[in-house]
Amino acid sequence: xxxxxxxxxxxxxxxxxxxxxxxxxxxxxxxxxxxxxxxxxxxxxxxxxxxxxxxxxxxxxxxxxxxxxxxxxxxxxxxxxxxxxxxxxxxxxxxxxxxxxxxxxxxxxxxxxxxxxxxxxxxxxxxxxxxxxxxxxxxxxxxxxxxxxxxxxxxxxxxxxxxxxxxxxxxxxxxxxxxxxxxxxxxxxxxxxxxxxxxxxxxxxxxxxxxxxxxxxxxxxxxxxxxxxxxxxxxxxxxxxxxxxxxxxxxxxxxxxxxxxxxxxxxxxxxxxxxxxxxxxxxxxxxxxxxxxxxxxxxxxxxxxxxxxxxxxxxxxxxxxxxxxxxxxxxxxxxxxxxxxxxxxxxxxxxxxxxxxxxxxxxxxxxxxxxxxxxxxxxxxxxxxxxxxxxxxxxxxxxxxxxxxxxxxxxxxxxxxxxxxxxxxxxxxxxxxxxxxxxxxxxxxxxxxxxxxxxxxxxxxxxxxxxxxxxxxxxxxxxxxxxxxxxxxxxxxxxxxxxxxxxxxxxxxxxxxxxxxxxxxxxxxxxxxxxxxxxxxxxxxxxxxxxxxxxxxxxxxxxxxxxxxxxxxxxxxxxxxxxxxxxxxxxxxxxxxxxxxxxxxxxxxxxxxxxxxxxxxxxxxxxxxxxxxxxxxxxxxxxxxxxxxxxxxxxxxxxxxxxxxxxxxxxxxxxxxxxxxxxxxxxxxxxxxxxxxxxxxxxxxxxxxxx
Amino acid sequence: xxxxxxxxxxxxxxxxxxxxxxxxxxxxxxxxxxxxxxxxxxxxxxxxxxxxxxxxxxxxxxxxxxxxxxxxxxxxxxxxxxxxxxxxxxxxxxxxxxxxxxxxx
Numbered sequence: 001x002x003x004x005x006x007x008x009x010x011x012x013x014x015x016x017x018x019x020x021x022x023x024x025x026x027x028x029x030x031x032x033x034x035x036x037x038x039x040x041x042x043x044x045x046x047x048x049x050x051x052x053x054x055x056x057x058x059x060x061x062x063x064x065x066x067x068x069x070x071x072x073x074x075x076x077x078x079x080x081x082x083x084x085x086x087x088x089x090x091x092x093x094x095x096x097x098x099x100x101x102x103x104x105x106x107x108x109x110x111x112x113x114x115x116x117x118x119x120x121x122x123x124x125x126x127x128x129x130x131x132x133x134x135x136x137x138x139x140x141x142x143x144x145x146x147x148x149x150x151x152x153x154x155x156x157x158x159x160x161x162x163x164x165x166x167x168x169x170x171x172x173x174x175x176x177x178x179x180x181x182x183x184x185x186x187x188x189x190x191x192x193x194x195x196x197x198x199x200x201x202x203x204x205x206x207x208x209x210x211x212x213x214x215x216x217x218x219x220x221x222x223x224x225x226x227x228x229x230x231x232x233x234x235x236x237x238x239x240x241x242x243x244x245x246x247x248x249x250x251x252x253x254x255x256x257x258x259x260x261x262x263x264x265x266x267x268x269x270x271x272x273x274x275x276x277x278x279x280x281x282x283x284x285x286x287x288x289x290x291x292x293x294x295x296x297x298x299x300x301x302x303x304x305x306x307x308x309x310x311x312x313x314x315x316x317x318x319x320x321x322x323x324x325x326x327x328x329x330x331x332x333x334x335x336x337x338x339x340x341x342x343x344x345x346x347x348x349x350x351x352x353x354x355x356x357x358x359x360x361x362x363x364x365x366x367x368x369x370x371x372x373x374x375x376x377x378x379x380x381x382x383x384x385x386x387x388x389x390x391x392x393x394x395x396x397x398x399x400x401x402x403x404x405x406x407x408x409x410x411x412x413x414x415x416x417x418x419x420x421x422x423x424x425x426x427x428x429x430x431x432x433x434x435x436x437x438x439x440x441x442x443x444x445x446x447x448x449x450x451x452x453x454x455x456x457x458x459x460x461x462x463x464x465x466x467x468x469x470x471x472x473x474x475x476x477x478x479x480x481x482x483x484x485x486x487x488x489x490x491x492x493x494x495x496x497x498x499x500x501x502x503x504x505x506x507x508x509x510x511x512x513x514x515x516x517x518x519x520x521x522x523x524x525x526x527x528x529x530x531x532x533x534x535x536x537x538x539x540x541x542x543x544x545x546x547x548x549x550x551x552x553x554x555x556x557x558x559x560x561x562x563x564x565x566x567x568x569x570x571x572x573x574x575x576x577x578x579x580x581x582x583x584x585x586x587x588x589x590x591x592x593x594x595x596x597x598x599x600x601x602x603x604x605x606x607x608x609x610x611x612x613x614x615x616x617x618x619x620x621x622x623x624x625x626x627x628x629x630x631x632x633x634x635x636x637x638x639x640x641x642x643x644x645x646x647x648x649x650x651x652x653x654x655x656x657x658x659x660x661x662x663x664x665x666x667x668x669x670x671x672x673x674x675x676x677x678x679x680x681x682x683x684x685x686x687x688x689x690x691x692x693x694x695x696x697x698x699x700x701x702x703x704x705x706x707x
Numbered sequence: 708x709x710x711x712x713x714x715x716x717x718x719x720x721x722x723x724x725x726x727x728x729x730x731x732x733x734x735x736x737x738x739x740x741x742x743x744x745x746x747x748x749x750x751x752x753x754x755x756x757x758x759x760x761x762x763x764x765x766x767x768x769x770x771x772x773x774x775x776x777x778x779x780x781x782x783x784x785x786x787x788x789x790x791x792x793x794x795x796x797x798x799x800x801x802x803x804x805x806x807x808x809x810x811x812x
Contacts, residue, residue: 175756175801597769598762650763704756707801 054593054604055087055560057492057506057548062412062436063148063164064446064490064508066090073139075593075604076642077183077657077696079191079215081142081167082134086642086659087606089546089562089589090147091165093134097464098669098683098690099266099279100317101232102131108149108162108510109542109566109583113461114452114484116152116160119167120254121307122289123156127378128313128350131463132283136238136260138213140181140193140700143168150488150510151432151450154400154416155358155370158430161452161484162512170195172207172244175705183698187231187691188219191698199705206245211258213238222269223692224665226673228683230691232266232279250300252293259286267319268676275321277342277676279467279683285313301362309354319344319466342469342677346459348382368404373397384459384475394455394479397421412436420453422481428453442494449487456482456518458529464684465520465527469677474529483516488544495551502558503551513541521574522581524618525679528574538571542580560591579614582687586611602646604657610638613687624668635687638664652701663692739768742790742809744779746802748772756800764788764796779804782812 054072058065068084076086082103085091096102105112117125117133125133145167152164170179174197181193192214200206216235223230242256262283268276289309296302320343358372376396383389402416414434421427432450439445458474459465465472488510495503517532517540532540546564553559564587568580575581588609595602612634620630644657666688672680748754754772757779762770766787771780781793790809797804 171752174752598767600762648763650760702759704760704800706799 053502053558055591056502056550057504058146059444059492059494059501061146061148062414062434062446063150063152063448064488064492064506065149066147068145068147070143073142073145074602074646074653074655074700075591076606076644077185077659077694077698079183079189080135080139081137081145084139084142084145086640087589087591087608088147089548089564089587089608090149092584092587092610095464095686095690096131096462096684097279097467098686099228099232099467100131100281100463101135101234101264101266102463103134104131105134105165106583107147107165108486108512108544109568109580110162110512111461114161114454114482114512116156116164117167118156118164120169121156121166122291122309123159123354123376124167124287126159126311126352127380127457128283128315128348128460129285129311130457130460132262132281136236136262136283136285137167138191138193138211138215138238140179140191141169141195141211141213141240143170149490149508150448151434151452151486152448153414154402154418154430154432154450155372156356157374157376157396157398158418158420158432158450158452159454161454161482161486162510169240169242170197170209170211172197172209172242173199173204174209175199176702177705178703179701181698181700183696185217185694185696187217187221187694189215189217189231191215203248205247206243208241208243211238211240211242220269221691224668226668226670227268227272228670228673229266229269230665232264232281234262234264236260236262250295253290254292255288255290257286257288260284277319277321277681279317279319281315281317283313283315285311287311303360305356305358305360307354307356309352311350311352313350313352315346315348317344317346317466341679342681343385344466345385346382346466348380348460350381351379353377365408366406368406370400370402370404372400374400378455380457382459390475392479393423395421395423396455410438416450422453422455426481428481428483442496444490444492444494446490446492447488450485452484452486454482455479458518458520461518462520462529464686467683468527469679469681470523471526472529473526477518477529477531480518480531481516482514482518484512484514486510486512498552500552504549506546506548508544508546510544511541512544513539519570519572521572522616522618522682522685523574524621530573535571535573539578540570540580542569542583543567556595556597558591558593560589562587562589564588575614575617577614581614581616582685584611584613584687600648602644602648604642604644604646606640606642608640610640610688612637615687616685619671619685622668622671629667635666638662638688640664640689651703652699654697654699656697657695659694659696660689660691661693665689665692737785739782739812740785740790740809741780741782741812742793743807744781744794744797744804745807746777746779746797746804748774748777748779748802750774753802757797757802760800761793761796764793767793778807 053069054075055068058067073084082093085093092106093103096104107115113130147165149163152160176197179195184190194212197209214237220229238260240258245253264281267278291307293305354376356374358370360370362368378394381391398418398420400418405413416432418430430451434448437445456479458477490508492504492506494501514532519530519532521528532538544566548562550560566585568583569578570580571578590607592605615630615633615635620633622629639662641661642659644655646653646655669686669690671682671685672678754774757772766784767781769782790806794804
C-alpha cells in the first residue's frame with residue numbers, strides 16, 4: 001500500500017513536467033481536433049435561430065445519442081447533474097435512500113453503475129464518487145450532455161455496459177469572462193455558480209476556465225411527518241480550473257484540477273433531541289488531469305494522444321446517533337462507535353489512476369484505425385463498523401484496437417477489440433461492433449453489440465444499504481468482476497416535410513444480459529449479497545423498448561413525447577418471481593416548450609408518468625394507515641409535473657419554476673421509521689419522490705467578451 | 708362614499724381625455740426590413756455570442772445565423788434602428804459585418 005501511495009504521489013507531482021514536455025513538441029501546421037476535440041454534435045450545427053433546441057437525438061452519432069444542450073439544461077432548475085435528466089425518458093433518476101440524498105440513475109433498466117460517466121472523454125464518478133457524484137456536478141457548469149445507449153467505443157475501457165454519458169463543461173475558449181447563476185428554492189436550498197473563461201493572449205494559445213459552486217440548505221422539512229428530514233441538511237463546495245493550450249501547429253494540451261467538499265446530515269428532525277437517529281456523510285475529493293494531442297503529419301491524418309487522470313477521494317459516514325468527528329482518521333477504531341442495532345460507521349479512501357495512450361491513423365476517407373494502451377488502478381482502504389480495516393487494489397491493464405469504415409455518409413462500421421488483464425490474473429477479451437446505415441437522408445438505422453466488464457464494489461455500488469439496520473454481507477464478496485453482453489438497434493425517421501429535421505420518430509430496443517453480476521437480495525431480517533454464477537440457472541437481464549417523437553409544429557413551439565417500456569428480470573432467492581425489484585416498468589415523458597421569436601420569453605412544461613416497480617417480497621406486509629400497501633407486489637404509478645418561465649434580457653435571464661407540481665410523494669419511504677434503532681429499520685427502499693411541491697427562482701448573468 | 712366614487716370616476720375620465728388629446732398623431736408604420744451581413748464568425752460559439760447579444764438590440768425582430776455561410780440575417784424595425792447600427796453592434800462583439808443586402812419585407 002505504501003508503495004502505491006508513493007507511486008501515486010510521484011505521478012501526481014510529475015503532472016506539470018508532463019504538460020511542460022508536451023509544449024516542446026515539434027511545431028507543425030496541422031490540426032488535432034480529431035482526438036479529444038470538441039464534439040460537433042447538434043441537430044444542425046450550421047443554422048442558429050434565436051430559439052435553440054433543448055433535448056434532441058443526434059443525427060450524426062454512430063450510437064443512438066440523446067443530447068441535452070445548454071438550452072436543455074436551462075429548462076428546469078437543473079441544480080446538479082442528477083436533476084438534468086428529469087425530462088429524459090432514457091435516464092431515470094432516483095434516490096439511493098431516504099436519508100442521505102444520494103442519487104442514482106438508471107439506463108436501460110439497470111443501475112447507473114453500469115453506465116460509464118465521462119467528463120470530456122475521461123472516466124469519472126467511479127468508486128467512492130459514484131453515490132454522490134451526480135450531486136457534485138452543477139448543471140450550470142455544463143455546456144451539454146450526451147447520452148449514448150448501448151455499448152460504445154472501446155477506447156475508454158469497457159465499463160460502459162448499458163451506455164455512456166459524456167459531460168461537456170463550459171470551455172476555456174468561451175468568450176464569457178463572467179457567468180453567474182444564483183437560485184433559491186422554497187425548501188431553503190440555495191445555489192451559486194460562477195464561471196469565468198479567459199483567453200490569455202492575443203493568439204488565444206492559452207485559455208482557462210474557472211468554475212465555482214456553493215450550495216446548501218438552511219431549513220429542515222418533514223412533509224410526511226414521519227419524524228425524518230425529507231432532504232438532508234447539506235453544504236457543498238466545488239471548484240475547478242481547466243486549461244487549454246492550443247498551438248498554431250495543432251498541438252493541444254488540456255489540463256485541470258478540481259476539488260469537491262460536501263457534508264450532509266440526514267435522519268430524524270432536530271426537534272427530537274440528541275438521541276435522534278442521524279445519517280452523517282462527508283465527502284472530499286481532488287482530481288487532476290492532463291490530455292495531450294500531438295499531430296504527426298500536416299493533414300492530421302495521424303496523431304497520438306495521452307490522457308492521465310488522478311483522483312483522491314475520502315468518504316466518512318456515520319449512521320446512528322453520534323455526530324461525525326471530521327478529525328477522526330480513516331483508520332479510527334470502530335470501537336469508538338456505540339455498539340448496537342441502528343449504528344453503522346463507514347470510512348473509506350480511494351486513489352485512482354487512469355492512463356490512456358492512443359495512436360490514430362486515418363488512411364483515407366473510408367478507413368481509420370486507432371490503437372492504444374491503457375491502465376486503470378483503484379486503491380481502496382475502508383472500514384465498516386466492526387469489520388476489519390481492509391485495503392484493496394484493483395488494476396486493469398488494457399490494449400485495444402478500433403477500426404472504422406466509412407462509406408460517405410451512408411455507412412459506418414466500427415469494430416473494436418480490447419484485451420484486459422484484471423488484477424494481473426484475469427484475462428478478458430471484449431469485442432464491440434457498431435453499425436450505422438443511412439440509406440437516404442430521412443432514415444437512420446443503427447445497431448451495436450458487445451461485451452462490458454467492470455470491477456464491482458458491492459457496498460458502494462449499493463450505498464443505500466448503509467441506511468438500514470439489517471445485517472449486510474457486502475464485503476464478504478470482495479470486488480468480483482461483473483460481465484455483461486449488450487445488444488441493441490435503433491431506427492430514426494426524419495419526417496420529410498420538415499426541412500430543419502426537427503420532426504422525427506425514433507424507436508430503439510436494447511437488451512443487457514449479465515453473465516456475472518453481484519446480486520442484492522432484501523429479506524425482512526437481512527440484506528444478502530451473492531454472485532449470479534453461484535446460483536445455478538439464475539438469469540439477470542433487461543429488455544428495453546423506447547419510442548421518441550419530436551416536432552416543431554410552429555416556429556418556437558417544440559413538443560417531445562417519449563415512452564419507454566422495460567422488462568427487467570433477475571432471479572433472486574428472496575423473490576417469488578423473476579421480475580427485478582425496484583425497477584420502473586415504464587415511463588412516459590411529454591415536454592412542451594414555447595419560446596417567443598427572439599426567445600425573450602421561454603415557457604417550459606414537462607409531464608411524466610412513472611410506471612410501477614416490483615417491490616421486495618418482504619415489503620408486501622408493510623402496513624400504511626392500517627392497511628397492507630403493496631398487496632399486489634407493485635408500487636404506485638405516479639405523475640410528475642415541472643413548469644418554468646424564463647424571461648431573458650440582454651446579459652441576464654430570470655426564471656421561476658416549480659418541480660413535482662402534483663405534490664406526489666412516496667408514502668412512508670422509511671420502513672419502521674418509528675423505531676430507527678430497531679431491527680426492521682430500512683431507509684433504502686425508495687422508489688418515488690421524497691419531496692412535495694418545490695418552487696424556485698433564479699437568475700443567470702452573462703458578461704460577453706467585447707472587442 | 709357616493710361622493711367619493713363620483714369624484715374618482717370624474718378623475719379617471721378627465722385623465723383619459725387629457726391623455727387622449729395630448730397624444731401625438733401616430734406616424735404611418737414603416738414596414739420591417741431585413742438585412743444580411745457577411746461576417747467572419749467560424750463556430751457555434753461565435754453564433755451563440757452573436758445570438759445572445761444582437762437579439763436584444765433595440766428594434767430587432769428576428770435573427771438567423773448561418774455558420775457555414777458566415778452570415779447573420781436580422782429583421783428589424785427601421786423606426787427604431789438601422790443596418791449601420793446593427794453592423795456596429797456586431798463589430799463590437801469582435802466580428803466583421805459587411806452588408807450583403809438590406810431590403811424591405
